[in-house]
Amino acid sequence: MNQAMRPSRKSFAMYMLPGFFLYTFIVFVPIVLAFYYGFFDWSGGTKMTFIGFDNFTALLKDSVFIQSFYNNIYLTALCVIGQVGIAFVLALMLHSKRVKLKSLHRTMSYFPSVLSAVVIGFIWTMLYDYNYGLINIILKQIGWGQWAQPWLNNESLSLTLVAIPLIWQYIGYYMIIILSALSAVDQQVLEMAEIDGANSWKKAVHITLPLIKNTLAVCVTLSIAGTMKVFDHIYVMTGGGPGTSSNVMALNAYKTSFLTYKMGYGSAMSIGVLILSLVVIVGTRWIMGSFTKEREVR
Amino acid sequence: MKTNKRLTVISLLLVLSIMLAACGSGNNGPKETNGSSGSNGSGKKVELTFSHYYLEEERPTSAEMDSYMTLVEKWEKDNPNVKLTQSVMSQADYSTKIQAQAAVNEMPDIFFLKGSWVGNFASNDLLMPINDELDKYEFKDKFRKGAFDAATQDGQIYGLPNQLSITSIVYYNAKLWKDIGYDSFPDNWDDINKAAAKFNEKGIAAISLGNKDKWPAESTILSTMGDRFTGADWTNSIISRDGKAKFTDPEFVNALDMMQKSTAAKIFNPDFNVISNAQAEEYYAQGKAAATIDGHWAISYLLNNASEDVLKETKVAILPPVDGGKGEANTISGGAGWYVAINKNLTGEKRDAAMDFLFKTAGYDFSKVYMEKYGMAGPSLVDGVDMTKFPQLTQDFASLTSKVTFTPIYDMLMPGGIIETMNTGLQEVLNGTKTGKALAEQLQSAQDKL
Numbered sequence A: 001m002n003q004a005m006r007p008s009r010k011s012f013a014m015y016m017l018p019g020f021f022l023y024t025f026i027v028f029v030p031i032v033l034a035f036y037y038g039f040f041d042w043s044g045g046t047k048m049t050f051i052g053f054d055n056f057t058a059l060l061k062d063s064v065f066i067q068s069f070y071n072n073i074y075l076t077a078l079c080v081i082g083q084v085g086i087a088f089v090l091a092l093m094l095h096s097k098r099v100k101l102k103s104l105h106r107t108m109s110y111f112p113s114v115l116s117a118v119v120i121g122f123i124w125t126m127l128y129d130y131n132y133g134l135i136n137i138i139l140k141q142i143g144w145g146q147w148a149q150p151w152l153n154n155e156s157l158s159l160t161l162v163a164i165p166l167i168w169q170y171i172g173y174y175m176i177i178i179l180s181a182l183s184a185v186d187q188q189v190l191e192m193a194e195i196d197g198a199n200s201w202k203k204a205v206h207i208t209l210p211l212i213k214n215t216l217a218v219c220v221t222l223s224i225a226g227t228m229k230v231f232d233h234i235y236v237m238t239g240g241g242p243g244t245s246s247n248v249m250a251l252n253a254y255k256t257s258f259l260t261y262k263m264g265y266g267s268a269m270s271i272g273v274l275i276l277s278l279v280v281i282v283g284t285r286w287i288m289g290s291f292t293k294e295r296e297v298r
Numbered sequence B: 001m002k003t004n005k006r007l008t009v010i011s012l013l014l015v016l017s018i019m020l021a022a023c024g025s026g027n028n029g030p031k032e033t034n035g036s037s038g039s040n041g042s043g044k045k046v047e048l049t050f051s052h053y054y055l056e057e058e059r060p061t062s063a064e065m066d067s068y069m070t071l072v073e074k075w076e077k078d079n080p081n082v083k084l085t086q087s088v089m090s091q092a093d094y095s096t097k098i099q100a101q102a103a104v105n106e107m108p109d110i111f112f113l114k115g116s117w118v119g120n121f122a123s124n125d126l127l128m129p130i131n132d133e134l135d136k137y138e139f140k141d142k143f144r145k146g147a148f149d150a151a152t153q154d155g156q157i158y159g160l161p162n163q164l165s166i167t168s169i170v171y172y173n174a175k176l177w178k179d180i181g182y183d184s185f186p187d188n189w190d191d192i193n194k195a196a197a198k199f200n201e202k203g204i205a206a207i208s209l210g211n212k213d214k215w216p217a218e219s220t221i222l223s224t225m226g227d228r229f230t231g232a233d234w235t236n237s238i239i240s241r242d243g244k245a246k247f248t249d250p251e252f253v254n255a256l257d258m259m260q261k262s263t264a265a266k267i268f269n270p271d272f273n274v275i276s277n278a279q280a281e282e283y284y285a286q287g288k289a290a291a292t293i294d295g296h297w298a299i300s301y302l303l304n305n306a307s308e309d310v311l312k313e314t315k316v317a318i319l320p321p322v323d324g325g326k327g328e329a330n331t332i333s334g335g336a337g338w339y340v341a342i343n344k345n346l347t348g349e350k351r352d353a354a355m356d357f358l359f360k361t362a363g364y365d366f367s368k369v370y371m372e373k374y375g376m377a378g379p380s381l382v383d384g385v386d387m388t389k390f391p392q393l394t395q396d397f398a399s400l401t402s403k404v405t406f407t408p409i410y411d412m413l414m415p416g417g418i419i420e421t422m423n424t425g426l427q428e429v430l431n432g433t434k435t436g437k438a439l440a441e442q443l444q445s446a447q448d449k450l
Helices: A009-037 A054-061 A063-095 A102-114 A117-127 A134-141 A158-183 A187-195 A200-211 A213-228 A232-237 A249-258 A263-295 B002-036 B056-061 B063-078 B091-103 B115-123 B131-136 B174-179 B189-202 B215-230 B232-240 B250-264 B277-285 B297-305 B308-313 B348-361 B363-374 B392-403 B416-431 B436-449
Strands: A040-042 A048-050 B046-052 B082-088 B110-114 B169-173 B205-208 B289-294 B314-317 B331-335 B338-342 B405-407
Touching (some): A009 A040, A009 A263, A040 A263, A054 A263, A117 A134, A117 A232, A158 A213, A158 A232, A187 A200, A213 A263, A249 A263, B046 B091, B056 B063, B056 B297, B063 B082, B063 B297, B063 B363, B110 B115, B131 B348, B169 B297, B189 B205, B215 B277, B215 B289, B250 B416, B277 B289, B289 B297, B308 B314, B338 B348, B416 B436
Parallel strands (some): B046 B110, B205 B289, B331 B405
Antiparallel strands (some): B169 B314
């Protein structure tokens, strides 16, 4: 930015102030409070008993919480591959010269992102429905009626089935981000590669991918952060069930606090969710960083 | 540069001071309102907040709600000096919100109270005991036996019942059962299993169940089936936590195994774990199931929504007895489970008004309207109502329930943690992915931790 246009540090600080203020109250203070409540045996209400780290140690031995963590990891893996992967492929297709009606495609694929999670949950619950669901109807039509089943009652599949709407909803969102990165790639580089005889696959892997890898890293991070805290889709579709088969950490923390009235333990659990999510995000960033280091241009 | 640094420090300090100020006022806020609650000058309007889950749009299909709200409206009219501010949401949302309000000690003045919350709320000192007023209540003797069981903690009574829950009635379509050779709903489980096979051939379910929200299988089936196996003494011992009864007792495990076996025999619709209780009612009302096991609330639903053919053929029955069960055969899980309660912090005029509201809308007054207008049984006994003016289904229901003994409803009386474990595990037991024994052990270890 031009030095003359740059605001003074004072105005900078003033501009930051409202955002900083809001963030502190909406995000930072609740986290600190949850951490504080985690040290208490508290069922909601006025009576709180300090119990030190008991809640946190109990968390490490809580098989339901550990299972829900694994469920989160499985969901995250599916969603990163599904959301960012498919978005990348679609973005490349939309970016190519041969596609017609680009803006229509762009709008249509972004559309699910503007719907609320509850609506998405209901739509997909209907698709999976035993009697009227589109999936079962199609299966019966093509003669595979024996595969028709109450889908969300299948404990070994339920987690994958709730991942599909999550992936479907956010493809458009990541596609837009990747598209904007793609349009920043210098066309001349690609044209030169074409002259040298590179096909589309080679162009995508050896030129486009390295050039937008920072954007992809942001997408992966956003996708992980979004999936680690996922709640509403699953709450609407299965409520974590059948049993605990599609239970995730956030849902588990909610149930602990509001259905079993263990507010202290629930708070400790949400701190656990925060720490585990941070570990996963930092871990993947580190892996991505070391993976791409050798090819670093700068 | 130096000035810039100083400015940064100053602005940061400013932010900090604003934060602290806001924190301070945040902490003081509720206390101030609490302090002023008793100091309403005379002549001023008394203001009361009232939280409940009776949504206006559900009124036409809920006899219970219509009866209660009729009394609320009447009370408002009779007490123009009181401004009653109602906060209404769905029952699930309400349950969440009231827990959150309890956590920060900001309870509404008057609110609906579920039996299983009483222990927790009372130990946190959030509820006003009503013993003194109840002793003076002219209809005190009219209450059904055990109407206050769920609202009592250490001898203190914390609410007045405003409904009678009867959670386990078999509603069956007599014609469909007759078609396959049964004159009435079978009185043993073998026949139900055999009938299920015949119904499945016809493409309908013997019994519709909608257990997506996890409570129906436990509240409407297990509460009664468990009692058939264990007897009410066992249930009461579990509720009072005297250590005599254990979830791992063979009787209770047998009840869970029986649930699993019946499900394996395909007596329910295949999607029992993914549809809601309302959808299960719909299956029955549309003739897609030959029976449904549901609570008293299904009466209103069926009268309003069932097709003429189904309604005409609908009869009521109770769950059949089981082989070798310790419980009596003539019981249904039922009792008062919801109460209207008052915030502990109310004083003076506000307290008096709230107390008056309580006794004018719940208890006997409610039971009277509910019985006279809809022919349905409330928490108090109401005599001398001519039942013949009500629909046949209502009459059948009334005569059935007058002949049975009520046994405790699990989810009204057991603590939330136990119920959550039971409901979640029951989904797996029904699916056949968890054994009854494994769930029983889980429940007992949760019970031991209480």
